[in-house]
Amino acid sequence: MKSVSPCAACPRFGLGFCDAVLGRPDEFDPGASAGWQYHRVVAAGKQIVAQDQTSPDVFVLCGGWGFRFLQLNDGRRQILNFLLPGDLFSVASVFEERFHFSVKALTAVQFSGMRRSEVQFRLAESPAIVLALAKTCSVEAEASDEIIAMLGQCSAEERIAHLLLHLMRRVAKRNVIREQRYPLPLRQQHIADAVGLTAVHVSRILGSFRDRGIVELSNGVLKVADLAELERIGSLN
């Protein structure tokens, strides 16, 4: 990890918790956050946070993709969610100094650490920040509950379709989507670890989706050919 220049380098999204703490991009003063905020860049595949590690900082992803996961004793791993620019690693980490999960960089990644004490201080000062955090909390909880329902009740096809739809929605909030092409830098193994299948089976299902003209994932780009069908398969209700 090496430091980079402060926040000018870090794109902001007008959404989520990070912006609430820092203020809107046009009113942000890089110098003011010098002491309690810093930025890092890490290469693809590097681990950023390890399970049971403690930190005085709260982390936000600024650029690239990451993922949060749990590793089981025997090596199996479950990806809990994917982190996109603007995402807090987890709401709980604003209050808890211990991480119960690990985080890895999926692509090259830029992230920011903010002193927890400073974040909590601002939280106490500003109702707007509390609101942003509460919103993040409820979105996070709802997403978790949906994932639990998917893993517990749904078939391989349904799980994969749901994951793709979920990621599409999140990507679309940050990027302009042209011609139904979504940047999605996932290996099939990542999809497998996220939906609780083997990479082999994911390959078969994605192959089937391609043959049926639903979606096509390659080179880190998802081309959606039949959104309606994807939604029919991957929607909870």
Added chain:
Amino acid sequence: MKSVSPCAACPRFGLGFCDAVLGRPDEFDPGASAGWQYHRVVAAGKQIVAQDQTSPDVFVLCGGWGFRFLQLNDGRRQILNFLLPGDLFSVASVFEERFHFSVKALTAVQFSGMRRSEVQFRLAESPAIVLALAKTCSVEAEASDEIIAMLGQCSAEERIAHLLLHLMRRVAKRNVIREQRYPLPLRQQHIADAVGLTAVHVSRILGSFRDRGIVELSNGVLKVADLAELERIGSLN
């Protein structure tokens, strides 16, 4: 639903969010909460909250067992967690007026509703309440993540063992446990819906646990004969 006498009837546990809002049992004044808090009793099996319903109140379970779940379009249902006395239905509901889940009474249940506006007001006043809520939030998030890992990566045996251990820990915080007997008023169908299996398969696994002298569940009581083995099977790491 019918009203009952105010909070004297409602046992308190010195743990969790409800107590933080109301103060410790010995310093609690029932009269003072008259306007913004009420209690209800419902029979076993009754639905308390429906998905997409909105409410001006924040709910806490006071007595009995409930469960939070999502129902899919075709009838499948996923139990997200079980609610025990002292549990907030969900942290998100302190800020969100819309429920994204449903709640049912497992046994006869006593619960309390508190005006969200009043709870938020107290939240703004008292750091202790904020802390209790934050703690609840991080416990909830960690539990969700564990469940996701279990559903995604683990076998039927592991899932069931994990659920039992999780419930045992929670029950033990509220009850005195004698001779390794835990009150657990679940039908096998509830276990099935919580761990994403069929009731038939749950029956087979529980039968196997019984034959192997690990645990025995009947009449709403779980007798643990070999805790070490149960933990070997059901621990994530």
Added chain:
DNA sequence: CGGCAGTTTGATGTTACTCAATTTAAGTGG
């Protein structure tokens, strides 16, 4: 051009589901 990581494909094995019948337990009213 060779090597490597990722994907695809086929053959076979295992786990958990489905369907159906049977047993046990839990109520319920006489």
Added chain:
DNA sequence: CCACTTAAATTGAGTAACATCAAACTGCCG
């Protein structure tokens, strides 16, 4: 307290979904 009723749990046989193993193929990068 006992026959009757109904819900829950158990058991067996057959099946579907997904895992595992192994080999072949693709694209990429040095």
